Amino acid sequence: MRTCLEVREITKSFPGVLANDHVNLTVREGEIHAILGENGAGKSTLVKIIYGLYKPDSGSIRLYDQELNFASPRQAIEAGIGMVHQHFMLIPALTVAENVVLGGEPGRIHYRRKENVEIVRQLAKQYHMELDPDAKVGDLTVGLQQRVEILKVFYRKAKLLILDEPTAMLTPQEVEELILVMERLRSQGVPIVFISHKLDEVQRISDHVTVMRAGKTVNTVETKSTTPQELANLMVGREVVLHVSKLPQKLGEPVLELVDIVVSSGRNEKVKKVSFEVHRGEIFGLAGIDGNGQFELVEAITGLLPCKTGRIRLLGKDITSSSVQHRTNAGIAYIPQDRQLDGLVMDFELTENFVLRDFSKAPFARLGQMQVKPIEEYATRLSEDFDVRPRRIHALAQNLSGGNQQKVILAREVSRNPELLIAAQPTRGLDVGAIQFIHNKLLELRSDGKAILLVSLELDEILALSDRIGVFYAGRLMGIFPSGQVTREQLGLLMTGVDLGSGGRL
């Protein structure tokens, strides 16, 4: 088998982050090569470099005999690299044929529709993909739209197909069909690189797996000769757990009770009958890979998404259909996953951001008028307590670093003296110091007898902080485990949908 793609010693750093650290990857003709890794392991960065979206700091890439040094994706396409992004780039109002040829239409000024349809029909036949060239893309299912994307790639004469998380948006049936398509492509000798964090899929489809962790390629193994256990170990690694000193737990009454929660978002059911409780003095860690419904569950608890069925109780009171405002007042505090999109108004001053939740209440407002003095005093106090830098309460939120932005949110939510704090990815993208600070604050709240629901994609964080750990996969809880009774490897397996059988379930 000839080597198709060879990536050597690619390094790419962004300010503060080494995204790819001497990465190596070899893809041979006619194989399906999976790149496996946790969120933030550097998979996306790697394929973006191959596709010409980023320029590497050092290292080389070869496609067959050709040294690649792309300045733009256009050159990558011309060299024969085809990529299907996780989010499709199609025009819903145009037909399949029109989408496939878009940007490289047959004919010059005069667009030859019939010829175009014929080309696409032939192409679909050649790659055994059933598609009606005259169908409108907007009318197709996501699975079929993905085929259009794949055809687009081959219309541009790709020698290598890269699929970025191809199964993320698909239903289980559509995944099966995609696997069929991929196997047919392999039998025609097309090398495929596919990125995933789902162990079972990787195990089923790929010939070789390259595991990435923290920006490095850990190992490349033959899929046949490995086990999910081994892959999970490689993927998660055995680094030292972030050390936090945790006092013994004083478990109290349940604060949050979820009963059979079902949440839909878009066309899918994202949360399917989930029940659990979070008690006073407890950090309940919700582990899981991104996109498995954990954040939809969080939005349902905070009132941003409606529950289809099920009940949410806070301190015994039903809040299933209460407004966001009502839940806030009842004692729910929330650190959203995306601080810039949901947590802050970036063009507001810190003073205004500090009172985002309580701006209409005394002492911050009287008779509908904002009270400057109390707001400024409050902002000054919170800035000091939480060490927000710079200490300028009239600075715009957008001028703060990520860590300080997060401190503003944390300060605002914690200072409201909530009963329940929901922290979604509270340390995402922060440096070690800020992470430590936020972890300590969460533990402080815990010893104050608050209930904390921690949702994180970082296993280390979950393991370090949680008293109990729930694992989310495909909208379901795979199990709830007291921390200490479950290993990192077991969690890794559960997160990818592997049932551990009887062991450990409570």
Add this chain to the structure above:
Amino acid sequence: MNKIMKELVTPFVAIIIAILIGACVMLLTGHNPLAAYGALFSGAFGSTVNLSNTMANAIPLILSGLGVAIAFKAGLFNIGAEGQYWIGSMAAVWIGYSVQGLPPILHISLAVLVSMLAAGLWAGIIPGLAKALVGAHEVITTMMMSYIAIFLSHYMLENGPMMQRGFVPQSPVILPSAMLGKIVDRTQLSWGLVIALVVCVIVYWLLYKTTLGYRLRAVGLNARAAKYAGINVSFNLVLALFISGMLAGLAGAVQMLGVQHRLYDSFSSGYGFTAIVVAILANNNPFGVILASIFFAALSTGGQSMQLVSGVPAHLTDVISGIIIFLIASKNVISIVQKRWRRRHTLAPVKEVQTGC
């Protein structure tokens, strides 16, 4: 102080460049720019009468400009201020001539309130609710409602219920008790100026000192964060359009009660459209709206005297305002491009690393 200076740089530079380009056009067409601009300036500010007329012209611009600005602050592009102005005008004139026997203070207040309410509902009910409930874009709906308002006025005046007896398509004159007094006799400058200035202060107070303004701005800047904070986004969108319409309607009322005293049949007052330009030049700052309004009012009153004295067509002032808009818009485009560029090369990848994969 520093902040104010910073805000003033962009509009100031845009105006200077536009004036220079205008000068080039004059040179090319064989006119003396110094003489022409001199005539424009003295035509706008040179005498008490000229100054008064400029200020009079600025009043409806200030009021409707504030309306457009407040909508902008809530993230809405109210392009239909012209139509809301007409609705306000119709309501004010109708109250002005049909309600009899009220003392001036009550009569004027009634006319103003009714016109504000009518124009506010005009903007709030259909465009506002359509935006809030089904997401219909306000640029389209306010524009369409604007046409409906203008044609409604045609209907009213051309053999319709508001037409004065006779053959001229115009309304009856409003009663003296509904007329706003003049600040300077024999000019168009009425006490409407005071109304405009007071309303400007109120709008500033509303936007920056009240919880209502906080809500509107939060919705405009980040609707998701606003929703997360428990703010009812839909309701505030409707409310923003309602207030915006009220102010445009007030502009119409003040113009009717203070200057025209009756409604003439016409296609456009022009104020509602210039108001958009005013708000953009002012960067939606209420006090900036005053300055921008005076500037555009001066261009229009001074333009006529420029044409008389130096022979440069008054339409050149339209060229100048066009260039200003172009410059400010391109400044925004440039800053967006800069942001994107910076993001791609420094910031976003960091985020990508953490969110991606």
